[in-house]
Amino acid sequence: xxxxxxxxxxxxxxxxxxxxxxxxxxxxxxxxxxxxxxxxxxxxxxxxxxxxxxxxxxxxxxxxxxxxxxxxxxxxxxxxxxxxxxxxxxxxxxxxxxxxxxxxxxxxxxxxxxxxxxxxxxxxxxxxxxxxxxxxxxxxxxxxxxxxxxxxxxxxxxxxxxxxxxxxxxxxxxxxxxxxxxxxxxxxxxxxxxxxxxxxxxxxxxxxxxxxxxxxxxxxxxxxxxxxxxxxxxxxxxxxxxxxxxxxxxxxxxxxxxxxxxxxxxxxxxxxxxxxxxxxxxxxxxxxxxxxxxxxxxxxxxxxxxxxxxxxxxxxxxxxxxxxxxxxxxxxxxxxxxx
Numbered sequence: 001x002x003x004x005x006x007x008x009x010x011x012x013x014x015x016x017x018x019x020x021x022x023x024x025x026x027x028x029x030x031x032x033x034x035x036x037x038x039x040x041x042x043x044x045x046x047x048x049x050x051x052x053x054x055x056x057x058x059x060x061x062x063x064x065x066x067x068x069x070x071x072x073x074x075x076x077x078x079x080x081x082x083x084x085x086x087x088x089x090x091x092x093x094x095x096x097x098x099x100x101x102x103x104x105x106x107x108x109x110x111x112x113x114x115x116x117x118x119x120x121x122x123x124x125x126x127x128x129x130x131x132x133x134x135x136x137x138x139x140x141x142x143x144x145x146x147x148x149x150x151x152x153x154x155x156x157x158x159x160x161x162x163x164x165x166x167x168x169x170x171x172x173x174x175x176x177x178x179x180x181x182x183x184x185x186x187x188x189x190x191x192x193x194x195x196x197x198x199x200x201x202x203x204x205x206x207x208x209x210x211x212x213x214x215x216x217x218x219x220x221x222x223x224x225x226x227x228x229x230x231x232x233x234x235x236x237x238x239x240x241x242x243x244x245x246x247x248x249x250x251x252x253x254x255x256x257x258x259x260x261x262x263x264x265x266x267x268x269x270x271x272x273x274x275x276x277x278x279x280x281x282x283x284x285x286x287x288x289x290x291x292x293x294x295x296x297x298x299x300x301x302x303x304x305x306x307x308x309x310x311x312x313x314x315x316x317x318x319x320x321x322x323x324x325x326x327x328x329x330x331x332x333x334x335x336x337x338x339x
Contacts, residue, residue, distance in 0.1 A: 020059045023063045069087040093111065
């Protein structure tokens with residue numbers, strides 16, 4: 001276990017917000033996580049992964065526990081698939097590249113998503129027609145209350161759009177230490193239904209795309225729209241895409257021309273948050289050292305020295321404007337930490 005007092009978190013969050021942590025701890029194994037919990041009862045630690053989906057508003061007095069459990073292990077294999085166990089501290093995109101290099105299919109649409117493996121089930125990360133839950137088997141967790149181990153199967157995680165049981169009723173109750181995936185070895189299911197990806201395949205004249213082709217195209221699309229956090233501080237999509245009922249969508253489409261949408265069910269429609277934000281005039285604007293990215297209205301950025309509070313307050317201006325104009329309440333995708 002590594003421990004530091006009064007350390008800047010600037011390099012531990014992709015917004016690049018410079019706040020101070022009074023008690024910063026790094027756990028490299030399950031044993032160290034359990035030891036920390038038992039030695040710090042009732043501490044309610046902030047669990048930190050890759051720091052790519054978090055906004056620190058102020059300096060942090062609570063314990064921070066950064067999970068750095070590593071390793072990719074093949075635990076079962078047949079002619080058709082493999083089962084792998086992955087440490088929560090592994091970088092997500094490193095796992096995706098490892099799978100593609102071994103010709104294991106299932107994660108390629110999730111290429112270039114920032115963050116670590118342990119955070120992925122909490123958010124049920126998704127992109128280009130695929131969600132984590134599609135290849136997720138289970139995750140191994142440690143109770144924050146008493147350090148006991150528990151395995152959650154796919155069905156027990158209650159996955160939904162950008163959410164899971166770990167983001168809802170069991171929020172801050174468990175630490176994920178390992179995640180298990182089932183990946184195909186042959187006859188890969190190529191998911192190219194998402195329109196930008198489908199169009200990229202056509203434009204590149206690829207007749208039978210491989211998982212490597214899909215990954216390369218996804219990376220190209222993402223890189224063209226999203227800023228590199230190493231160059232401009234950001235956490236990717238700040239808000240979730242809102243889901244509205246069919247009646248409200250009809251009213252909206254009567255007011256606005258060519259409203260983009262994705263049908264969720266017979267009664268539910270998903271609207272791109274970037275579209276409503278752009279319609280409110282927030283694409284590419286700057287307010288002090290924060291603002292929205294000029295290529296994607298859903299990305300709130302730190303141009304250098306914005307504080308966490310400044311970024312948060314700017315996000316609330318967007319949220320309130322969208323509510324007034326469209327009667328749509330945006331929900332933050334980023335985890336807001338207020339100490």
